[in-house]
Amino acid sequence: MKEISTQKITEVVESLCLEAAYNLGQDVEALIRSGLAKEESEFGKYIIGQILDNIEIARNEKTAMCQDTGITVVYVEIGQDVHVVGGSLQEAIHEGVRKGYTSGYLRKSVVADPLFKRINTKDNTPAVIYLDMVPGESLKIMVVPKGGGSENMSAIKMLKPSDGVDGVKDFIVQTVTQAGGNPCPPVIVGVGIGGTMEKAAMLAKKALTRQAGKANEDPNYARLESEVLEKINLSGVGPQGLGGRVTALAVHIEDFPTHIAALPVAVNINCHASRHAEAIL
Amino acid sequence: MAQIKKINTPLTEEIIESLHAGDRVAITGVIYTGRDAAHKRLVQTIAEGKPLPVEINGQTIYYVGPCPAKPNQAIGSCGPTTSGRMDTYSPILLDQGQKGMIGKGPRNQSVIDAMKRNKAVYFAAIGGAGAVIARTVRKAQVVAYEDLGPEAIHRLEVVDFPCIVVIDCAGNDLYKIGPEKFRQA
Incomplete structure (x- = not known):
């Protein structure tokens, strides 16, 4: 004891x-930096550059x-x-x-x-x-x-099992692209599939804290993550919703067994300031 | 990307007419902060026919709830909040003479119609770049609704506050034009 x-x-x-609040994780920062290399829009590049400067200032000056x-x-x-x-x-x-x-x-x-x-x-x-x-x-x-702006753009839907993989993909992509510039893209997308209604939402939130960009260990879910990410980034929404290639930095999916009648899907969006800090006592 | 246009507040009709969706600007002068709770009170006050605690006519409102200032700062981190939550209130304030709005994210048609009707402009600041933006704020002071804490109306003096014109007074909307250019599916 x-x-x-x-x-x-x-x-x-x-x-x-x-x-x-002060110190963004290196994993998230590295993904943002890689977004800068992928971005083709002039505004998009400018915005990601400002976001990177901002991370540096916050870290050095110990400010939010x-x-x-x-x-x-x-x-x-x-x-x-x-x-x-x-x-x-x-x-x-x-x-x-x-x-x-x-x-x-x-x-x-x-x-x-x-x-x-x-x-x-x-x-x-x-x-x-x-x-x-x-x-x-x-x-x-x-x-x-x-943050409230990205939380407000999150959604949950109780799909039918017959909606299948395509139904899940469409719901995630629609949720993120319809959010447009509101949740401060480029975003990180947390997804929970399965369980009960609240379990799916809990999984989606927890998914945001996974090491940024790390794939699900199950190859089926890893493939779904990369396909959904690609589709989101074809939308053209771009950094801050002003147009561009980089709308999302990563899609993290977590899954859980579910009821024979059910296919719950929750999407929890986080802005580029995807913050978390932990300690073990 | 376009050259940065330096502009001053209060915004005149001449300045507003010269701005186009997609222009980068650096704003210098006085702007006022206001979010959901402050907008709700302003609009209620107008409905009751009472005088507003700050003069809105000709002014620019920045949708922000700043972090508190550290002892060596004028203001804490102060990036924009989502403007769409102000869509219910903005047309009423624009009809009262408000000329500029600064925030992030798209606006609905009733706001755009009110902007065209009243010759007003909507700027985007970069969401999540609050520490960068704070460096352009020289002075901040609460001027109304102090009880709202971070949602109180602050008077800010800014120098070269960086923004992008996202909806101009003709109704051109970069949130539609921009993504359209890059949409592949």
Whole structure:
């Protein structure tokens, strides 16, 4: 049995909020750079150049790369042999977010009620927390600040099994291309196929945190990823929707067994600032 | 790619008529920030026939909710938000004399019609380039709706703020023209 204090968890969450907002992963940056080489549109090249400059400035000056520092999604994998001491795990995470968004000069982008009282909570809490229990005695925390513009362009559809591969492809491609310039292309596309409605959505969100551009290990899904990516990039939407070759940088598909009657497909879009940071305690 | 045109706010009709979809511009002068919540209040105030907290006539509104400024900064990261969410409100403000809009993403036909009717222009700033854009902001100050936090209306003084003219006052729309050129399927 390993003991981990809530104080330690709060400290780690705070620093992960800053790390994610300031310092884009090298994997995502490398994909953006390769997009610059593929882009033919003059505006597209200019835009990708500015995005790369922006990444550099944010990293060097420890400033948020995008003002939309997101609603904070936090994935926790807690080992069965971990004992959290000193209070509530969830409250420790919220406290870390509260501190990070204040000390890091990050924007507070959460309203307390989605419909009737859209009043800013002023500290970016509550975080959206997903707990998963796993064997072992470590605690893994991943912070994913998720921007609103790209989240708004996401979609879920309960397809019929007879819609098959073509139905899945069409739904993903349509969702991304109809979003046009709204989600800040070039985007990363997370897709969840199977499970139940909410499981598909969870898979799509988690897919965004995969190493950028890494293919699914199943060759069938890997082929689907590359075919969908190609089709999206034939749309002409381009960087920021102003026309060009590079609309998406990668398509990440995750799958799960499903009901005999079902073929759920969820598409969660992330902008080029595809941010996440993790730590293992 | 076109030469960068340097322009100043407030935008005159002469400047607006000289801008075409696809022009790159560098904007210098005063602009105001405003997002969904501020637009909703502005439009409600107009409907009630009350005076607005800031003069909209002749002005440019930038759709942004900035990060807080660090001690050595005028403003934190401040890239554009999705303009489409303002489509419900913009025609009303354009009819009140608003001349410029800065954001990202396409606008609907009722906004474009209002732009043609009132001779206004819509610029795109680069979404996600908030740290680059922040360097062009010299001064930022909240002038209305402080309770909205990042959504409050700020008065910004900008120098060579980089934008692209995406919809001009004749209704030419780079979000249609641009992708059309590169569409292969």
